[in-house]
Amino acid sequence: MNKSSKIKMDPSTKVLKIIAYLFVTLWAVICIFPFVLVISASFSTESIISREGFGLLPRGFTVSSYEWVFRYPEQILGSYAVTIIMTVFGTIIGLFIIAMTGYALQRKDFPFRNALSFFIYFTTLFSAGMVPTYLWVSKLGLRGSYMAVFLQLLMSPWLIVLMKNFAKSIPYEITESGKIDGAGDFKIFISLILPMLKPALATVGLFLALGYWNEWYQSSLYLGSSVDYKPLQYYLYGIINQANALKSSVAGANVSVTDLPTNTLKMATAVVATGPIVFLYPFVQKYFISGITVGAVKG
């Protein structure tokens, strides 16, 4: 496809190229714009923001809102610790179970593969819904426990299917050669298959990590305010909404609530809560893109 640039371009092709560059640039700018807005806001002076509103550049550059975030660092650092622990352990444990299952379910010589695949897949077709799940998980005694969040994010049928598709692309001869050497299925999986699943592990691992890092829904259902340290995004949710609810409810009455010194603080918290996962992405992008392509083709 690279050869095309050497062939003489006709005018309409040239026009298309210009449109392509403009269009992609425009959308990329739209994608990045809110990030700029948030970062600028986090470095702005509260009083100026209240008076003039948010802008694309920091208004009255200051790091004071970051100082505020870390002034009583116990909360934010506690949330960080909870989220990091959940993300790390959840990703590792989830990944291991998903890889194991995904590998077993695509083994041609495994007579239960279709039945078990359907058993797992069925859960996406029909679910009990929020209320029965909530009551059941509460009955298990998990309400108010980090475990309610940690366990429920551990795996999903979709990730198992994705892993299964990856594992399918590994030739069966590898498994066979292990068998001939007298290795058991688990040994084959650990020493032969797992190293070959690296791109899959990166992709599925990123999905898991993303799920844990951005989790707020299960936390809002099962943790509420019963834990000392809320997971990061749920902590952010609380910070953002305690002021939002107030504002959107009075906005209709046309009242200005400008004396809440929270705007820049919220944005600084948002930056602190989002930073790590965004920085992680460029390092795994290659695997991730190849991964979702495999996943999208089937599954």
Next chain:
Amino acid sequence: MKKKTNVAKVLKNNRTLLLMCLPAVVFFIIFNYCPLPGVWIAFTNYNFRDGIFGSPFCGLDNFEFLISSGELWKLTRNTVLYNLAFIVVGNVFQIVIALMLNEIRNKWFKKVSQTVMFLPYFISVVLIGAIAFNILNFDTGALNTLIRETGGDPLQVYSMPGVWPIIIFFCNMWQQTGYGSVVYFAAICGIDSSLIEAAEVDGATSWQRIRHIILPSLKGTFIILLLFALGGIMRGNFGLFWNLTGGVNSQLFETTDIIETFVYRTMTTQNNFSTSSAVGLYQSVFGFVLVMFSNWIVKKIDPDYALF
């Protein structure tokens, strides 16, 4: 081949593989199968003291109430219409971006723009809600800042239900386009390059190439993705809707309330477990039928792509 092999023997021969599946199977039994009997709650007048199976049975009362109040219709309409817009317009836009990316030859530009477009996919819906609030709120929002600076009247977006479909649609597109376009871009890259080269030798312009080679070969991917998406048309992106609208802002319900937000709100803020689960069950049953139906069609088109 094998005729009536001893069940115990088959189990024993596959014990390692079975054990490898065990954690996942136990997981789904606990968190997905065990709650299933609980759907009974939709037919009861639930109270905490008596529990799901002790609460008085009330037949279809919960559903009747939802239908007669017009709530069920409104929720269905909103959920389906939003999804239709996301699916159809969203996919078309993703294809356009993928086509444009394909025209770009500069590797560095391609890589950087892909990375940037993917960025929104990585942030939590909580932050998306906060960003939208920063842009749209009455007092300090960037939009109203701009309007004030140009001498206009600021807008009270959070009490204008009419504009929210556009806002929500745009935010969804903002978050999903990077992801979706990568899928289509990969499909374009998978097209037999000899076809494209032959067209170039014949003097086809880029436009002709797109029209006669690329688009026709994307048709399969598009239809399959579309059909699966249609199977999920009763399911909404709860986090996005909840965080964008604030979830409890009743001024916006008419245009922004979807099944998920209703279920969540009814349970968490009104403690109305019966009504909430009735809507949830309606969604599950309807969604199940739709998935089966779309899978059936996919199977007719291309059995390789069918889910089961």
